[in-house]
Amino acid sequence: MAITDFLEPAVKDYAEQAKATYSAPIDTSTFTGRDFVATEDPLQTQAINLAQQGVGSYTPYLNMAQLAQGQGATALEQAADTIGGIGGNIGQAGTTLGGVGTNIGQADTSLANAQAAYGGLGAFQAAGQAAAGSAGNIATNARGMTGPQAYQPFMSPYQQQVIDATLSEFDKSRLGGQQQIRDAAVASGNFGGGREGAMMGQYNADSLADREALRASMLNQGFNQANQFAQQNFANQGDLFGMQQGLGGMQSNLFNQQAQMGGAQQALAQSQLGQGAARQSLAQSQLGQGNALANLAATQQGLAGAYGNQMNQQFGLSDFNRTGMGQDVSALGSLGGLRQGQEQALLSADQQAAQTGAYEPYGRLSQYGNTLTGLAGGVAGSQYAEPQAANPFQTALGTATGLAGLFGKIYG
Secondary structure (H helix, E strand, C coil), X not given: CCCCHHHHHHHHHHHHHHHHHHHCCCCHHHCCCHHHCCCXXXXXXXXXXXXXXXXXXXXXXXXXXXXXXXXXXXXXXXXXXXXXXXXXXXXXXXXXXXXXXXXXXXXXXXXHHHHHHHHCHHHHHHHHHHHHHHHHHHHHHHHCCCCCCCCHHHCCCCHHHHHHHHHHHHHHHHHHHHHHHHHHHHHHCCCCCHHHHHHHHHHXXXXXXXXXXXXXXXXXXXXXXXXXXXXXXXXXXXXXXXXXXHHHHHHHHHHHHHHHHHHHHHHHHHCCXXXXXXXXXXXXXXXXXXXXXXXHHHHXXXXXXXXXXXXXXXXXXXXXXHHHHHHHHHHHHHHHHHHHHHHHHHHHHHHHHHHHHHHHHHHHHHHHHHHHHHHCCCCCCCCCCCCCCCCHHHHHHHHHHHHHHHHHCCCX
16 A cells, blocks of 8 residues: 555654564563562561460470379279278178187188288388379479479560550550640640640659559469469469378278287187177278278279369360460451561552563554554554453452462361
């Protein structure tokens, strides 16, 4: 198609611009690459570190619960054995009562029974000594739980975080009062005057005093709570000490009763004329031993219950530890995800601006060519379409929502 003379210079100019424009490569590094990807937010890093620290944090509580469970099972087994001995003593009492009026051979049997009774004294004595040693160990442990520093192990590890957050909210709440003083000064024409300064100074002094009072109150509350826990722990040790002492006393009573039973059987063998009465006395002694064994069984069952309570407390502490840590991880991860999403939105906007700038000459040149084509009477080409990028704010919102959900599932 022939070109009109008046358009020929413009067409040559268009051709030169097109050649220069399309010959120059586009530097895609200005709007692509890692520089346009938001990095991990510090709050996300803190959440990840806290989550890693929490892995296996329940193990000490589980170990303590398993130890208490084993001790409780042992105490229950001892109680069962003791209860079994009660029936044996009652049976022995019946046998003794049935032996009234027997002959000298039965007296020999009584002597043998007396020797057996004396032989069992060592076992009861050893059991009493073991119980006394256990009570001594409990007392030693209890002494380590007293003193001015006994409350420290029970202080909350998150107390300072709670104090900082509370004081931060307090400081924010006091800003409104300062603004009210300034507004009142402006309204009365005293803005910047001495009266405004005096009111502002008094308000700030009151705010500082209230802030310190709030901080002291929270510190005192944490100390009182930790001190109560320490006192309760010491009292629990005292209860265990008392039960262990009672167990030792029971063993001592069994020792004495076994010795009495041996003496009664000796008296039975030595006095054939009073054999019936002696055997009856022996039966009463055996029944008394059964009562003592019943008391011992009740004490052992109580000890098993105490161990069961300790196991449940350890499980409760483990659940509280994991739940609190999970809430911290979720909060930090969610806030970090929101900040990372905002940062990604800004980087995506910069990326889109750089891409638009890189392709801008092509759009301008395409418009120029379509204008020349129209002037020459031809059919204009399609308009240049700039490469479209995704909405950076929608992308950032999706990223933040996904990360918040992921952190929320940890320890959930």
